[in-house]
Amino acid sequence: KAGVTQTPRYLIKTRGQQVTLSCSPISGHRSVSWYQQTPGQGLQFLFEYFSETQRNKGNFPGRFSGRQFSNSRSEMNVSTLELGDSALYLCASSSQVGSNEQYFGPGTRLTVT
């Protein structure tokens, strides 16, 4: 069974631009969560989707948004990029809401210059 995949793996953008990151969960998994990882703040929860619905959202500005498609693939979008958005963005999938096992993808390293 293929694991969680994220594309692209690396991305360099300039301030003010927008970016879209993609996550494909493990086949059959319907829940996808996104996390931002930085050296200073550690791992912070962004949002979570289940069956195309956002179920939970972390404390991030409205520039961060996401969506989930009918095949459970998810995208997150960051508009008007700031230097502080440079981070590793991790996606995790699980088979059902309340499942206690989340499987993480390799992450997308975003650098904002």
Added chain:
Amino acid sequence: AQTVTQSQPEMSVQEAETVTLSCTYDTSESDYYLFWYKQPPSRQMILVIRQEAYKQQNATENRFSVNFQKAAKSFSLKISDSQLGDAAMYFCAYLSFGGGSEKLVFGKGTKLTVNP
């Protein structure tokens, strides 16, 4: 809101020795899950071990075991017979039970170095 604290930013251990990583958490909930995740330099986060709060028995996975003290809100990870491949960042994480949320709350992590 729940919080997770890992008080040891870095730890080191000799190969084949035992090391214990500390984690404390704060919650008003009675049912929840606790996890230890490992993140090697390649960045892929891997689940090491999990513990359901309603289970009194400490979880064990091969060389990895936990000491779960619910009243003290403590959840430490013991790695026995340490191997070079155990070198990584280790994150303690909390997940509420039920409620329809998959939101994990992570500690800041402990960087483990294994010396040959």
